[in-house]
Amino acid sequence: MSESIFVKDLNVWFDKNHALKDVNITIPKNEITAIIGPSGCGKSTFIRCINRMNDLVTKCKVTGEVKVDGQDIYDKDVDVVEVRKNIGMVFQKPNPFPKSIFENIAYAPRIHGKDEDKSLRGTKVSKYSKKELSDLVERSLRRAALWGEVKDRMEKSAYELSGGQQQRLCIARALAVDPQVILFDEPCSALDPIATAKIEDLLVDLKKDYTVVIVTHNMQQAARVADKTAFFYLGELIEFSETKKIFESPGEKLTEQYITGRMG
Amino acid sequence: MRRRTKERLFFLLFRGCALVVALALLIIVGNIVLLGIGTISWEFLTQFPKRNFTDGGIFPAIVGTLYLMTLVMLIAVPIGVFTAVYISEYQGKSRFANWLRVAVNNLAGVPSIVYGLLGLGMLVLFFGWGFSLIASAVTLAFLVLPLVITASREAIQAVPSSLREASLALGTTKWQTIRHHVLPYSLPGILTGVILSLSRAAGETAPILLTGVVLTKSILPQDIWDTFMAMPFQLYALATQTVFEKTQDFQYGTALVLLVMVVLMNLVAIIIRNKYREKYKW
Ligand SMILES: Nc1ncnc2c1ncn2[C@@H]1O[C@H](COP(=O)(O)OP(=O)(O)OP(=O)(O)O)[C@@H](O)[C@H]1O
Ligand SMILES: [Mg+2]
Numbered sequence: 001m002s003e004s005i006f007v008k009d010l011n012v013w014f015d016k017n018h019a020l021k022d023v024n025i026t027i028p029k030n031e032i033t034a035i036i037g038p039s040g041c042g043k044s045t046f047i048r049c050i051n052r053m054n055d056l057v058t059k060c061k062v063t064g065e066v067k068v069d070g071q072d073i074y075d076k077d078v079d080v081v082e083v084r085k086n087i088g089m090v091f092q093k094p095n096p097f098p099k100s101i102f103e104n105i106a107y108a109p110r111i112h113g114k115d116e117d118k119s120l121r122g123t124k125v126s127k128y129s130k131k132e133l134s135d136l137v138e139r140s141l142r143r144a145a146l147w148g149e150v151k152d153r154m155e156k157s158a159y160e161l162s163g164g165q166q167q168r169l170c171i172a173r174a175l176a177v178d179p180q181v182i183l184f185d186e187p188c189s190a191l192d193p194i195a196t197a198k199i200e201d202l203l204v205d206l207k208k209d210y211t212v213v214i215v216t217h218n219m220q221q222a223a224r225v226a227d228k229t230a231f232f233y234l235g236e237l238i239e240f241s242e243t244k245k246i247f248e249s250p251g252e253k254l255t256e257q258y259i260t261g262r263m264g
Numbered sequence: 265m266r267r268r269t270k271e272r273l274f275f276l277l278f279r280g281c282a283l284v285v286a287l288a289l290l291i292i293v294g295n296i297v298l299l300g301i302g303t304i305s306w307e308f309l310t311q312f313p314k315r316n317f318t319d320g321g322i323f324p325a326i327v328g329t330l331y332l333m334t335l336v337m338l339i340a341v342p343i344g345v346f347t348a349v350y351i352s353e354y355q356g357k358s359r360f361a362n363w364l365r366v367a368v369n370n371l372a373g374v375p376s377i378v379y380g381l382l383g384l385g386m387l388v389l390f391f392g393w394g395f396s397l398i399a400s401a402v403t404l405a406f407l408v409l410p411l412v413i414t415a416s417r418e419a420i421q422a423v424p425s426s427l428r429e430a431s432l433a434l435g436t437t438k439w440q441t442i443r444h445h446v447l448p449y450s451l452p453g454i455l456t457g458v459i460l461s462l463s464r465a466a467g468e469t470a471p472i473l474l475t476g477v478v479l480t481k482s483i484l485p486q487d488i489w490d491t492f493m494a495m496p497f498q499l500y501a502l503a504t505q506t507v508f509e510k511t512q513d514f515q516y517g518t519a520l521v522l523l524v525m526v527v528l529m530n531l532v533a534i535i536i537r538n539k540y541r542e543k544y545k546w
Contacts, residue, residue, distance in 0.1 A: 058357055085435030095426040098544050108434035177434055
């Protein structure tokens, strides 16, 4: 398996709060990697380093190296906008735009334009035609298993959808930009079991084409969908290996305590 | 028992206060409407005043006030909105932004006559703009800027950060996020604030009195460097004349038109707010 995300000596501070400590991890391509750990241990902080969302927090300081597809995304010459185009993110609470279903998906592609040549990394772009754009919207919605439910009401507000549908809309929205990596921060925590199951199926399906990283509080969810699992505790990466191994024979005492529920 | 009497007493007290307010409003508005309505006619709205404001109409004063409001809006809205965007989206934590916030809050409390003096000293005399529409408009723009900035800031900050993150995470720039999301979603709030502050400016007398308004003028303002007539000043000037009884109808008519204009603006603001409160409920 080739590597997708390579993290070396990653440290994050919020003011004086040392939120991540010397994290080293290599996340493989086309697999699902789950991030687990107690609340406040730095899971969100970690994945928000991968698409540089932490840049938005003024008092946040990041040191170390994060490479995505061989490119150091914290390099001075790197355009953070390009980084985020390449690395999609789905948030804990569904956050569709208060616009139509169609507009939610079409917004970013319309801004980015169509890549004439993928290898040129967005240097040669042209505008999407109307037809191409609606094809792209349809493709993204199909990929997110939402098309059937919304195809007759594309012009309706995204706020009319149920929570689970909204979350799949957010996934479709991320897919429409055609990223290589998709980060999920507890994507199901606001959803019921049926909606959750749908998203889990989708995740497994997505890993064929994307590298998927998912933060979850739900141990069963990690066990069900993830190929590899990383356990964080108090800002440190305690253990990272095959999901099966983490859940059946964890190498660390802390991991075992956590997954057996003997720790908060 | 005693407790219930006390309870009842307080209730009556509160209700009494509320009644005083309602009554005062009713008397003022009722008075103006009753005494002014008889004067209102097509001629009154479309003609120049004749025979020392005893005949004819207030057309140039209406037009002057409308010109003035348009200019104030053109000046204050872009500056106010962009300042609000700068403070809340770009430089929230910088010393400059903090200083700006304090300045804006304090400016809102400055009496309007002070703005008038500033306009007179700086725009009319120092810049040599003379007594003019533009000098008055800029002076009034200064006056409403704090209101526009505060209203815009509140509207902008009401847009949930989850939507900004959603947009940025798609690889769009900060400006694209502001342009396509933050501004459109906060527009109703901004608009409401703008209209309310304009309606405040519409009735201001002191700032224009010192910078460009005149009582009589035989033609409409020809350009922004020209002087102009305006309703609040006309009202003030006629009411303080020694022969004010003669122009009483004219005064009430002017007051009514001004009142209707301000009420209409407030009404539009309320309608916009209610309409969009439904659309963007986070
Ligand atoms: N924007 C921020 N400003 C200041 N401190 C922050 C910020 N975001 C996170 N932190 C701090 O960083 C630490 C890690 O937080 P993080 O959100 O990554 O935890 P988490 O593992 O995702 O928790 P949860 O499971 O509750 O989502 C916490 O101590 C938190 O207080
Ligand atoms: Mg979190």
